[in-house]
Amino acid sequence: MSNNVIQIGIIGLGAIGERLMQQFNGQDEIVVAGFCDTNETRLKEMAETYSVNKIFTNYQELIAVKEIDAVYVAVPPKYHEEIVLAAAKAGKHILCEKPLANSVEEAAHMLAAVEQTDLVHAMHFPLNYQASLQQFEALINEGYIGELRRINLKMHFPHWPRLWQQSDWVASREQGGYVLEVGVHWIQAIQRIFGSIKEVRSQLQFPDDPTLCENGIIAEMKLESGISILIDGLSNIGGEEHLEFAAYGTDGTVMLRNWRQLLGAKSGNDLAELPIHSGNGKNLMNEFVKAIRGEEAEVYNFTSGYSAQLVLEALRHPQHNDWQKL
Structure with missing residues (x-):
């Protein structure tokens, strides 16, 4: 240096x-x-x-x-x-x-x-340096939702690739798709906050063109505790881009919507936007x-990247809709 x-x-x-x-x-x-x-x-x-x-x-x-x-x-x-x-x-x-x-x-x-x-x-x-995820994690650790019951991840895109990311490889089945490009952020965050993902079962939908990436995914993953993580993904649809990452517990719910909007509610109440305080800097x-x-x-480091890759490849390559143990 x-x-x-x-x-x-x-x-x-x-x-x-x-x-x-x-x-x-x-x-x-x-x-x-x-x-x-x-x-x-x-x-x-x-x-x-x-x-x-x-x-x-x-x-x-x-x-x-x-x-x-x-x-x-x-x-x-x-x-x-x-x-x-x-x-x-x-x-x-x-x-x-x-x-x-x-x-x-x-x-x-x-x-x-x-x-x-x-x-x-x-x-x-x-995502790890983003104040919204840091506050999401703090609420989980403070017991806001009680005992974890389920995690949901929704990824809906009217355009894939997104209009600002029009690259052939991002659209390709070989190395593109939103499961890889977007899902990887949330898989890494899930494993860091909630622990390792141990089982994966997925169903993919593809367009007729064999070179193009998935346009739909329905998947379930399980943490070591047996808690389920559900994935709902669609692309090339009507409506606006919409992403939700939610943790549901015995006492309440916390959700990140479209990356930065933080919402929460105690059981039985409506979701409301929560103020996001400054992050850890x-x-x-x-x-x-x-x-x-x-x-x-x-x-x-690459250890977290490798751990996410194991999950990504299980999602991308289903085994006859059977569970894959990681």
Whole structure:
């Protein structure tokens, strides 16, 4: 690290990559030192917009830059494994987009590779730093809902891919779909807050085009305690985008609606919006920097990414509607 500033290279300049680029720009302790993307037009536009001088169309060349301390891997999921393995071999700290990989086997290879090093390996799970989820979790821990009875996750999209995310791979059956792209956030959060998911049973619906991802899912998952988690997903439907994540208990209900709206009710009462207090003040960028410097940090590493991948792949690949034990 030159002058105690961490230099990071971004590999993949799509919508999510640019969104995080704007967060990197707000940091004093980390600087974006290089860009890599196979789209040369996009690469040059982004380099000019953000005044980045080192640009590459081959990730190996970016990883080879000695001054770069860390890489942010923001390419489609099926390319994560090869890039992460190369970065780990080169001694670069890694921030990886979710999902961790495009299969359990790939995720296992990546986890094994980084565990053999002293490198920081972090996942981009921004929901954990969001005040609404932090307050949701606090209410659970305070006993607001009593004993947990059920968890429901609803994901309804009038358009998939969403209008701001029109990429072919996001629409593809191979590595896209909202079960992967959106479901992964909530699966990771469920396992962190409520414990491991141990069983999965799912039914998927697909469009006629065999290259396109799911347009419907009905699934049930079970925690180690036997508590059920129900998933209701639909895309390309009438209406507005709607997402609900709810925990139902013996004494009440708490729900996150559309990511940031927090609602709650005691049993027998109507749901009402709850005020969201300021969160714990942590964010991914600061925590990633602290982890690289060897300080205590709140980062979600490849272990949590691998645990989520096990569930994702069971959801994506049903076994004749039978339960799959994880």
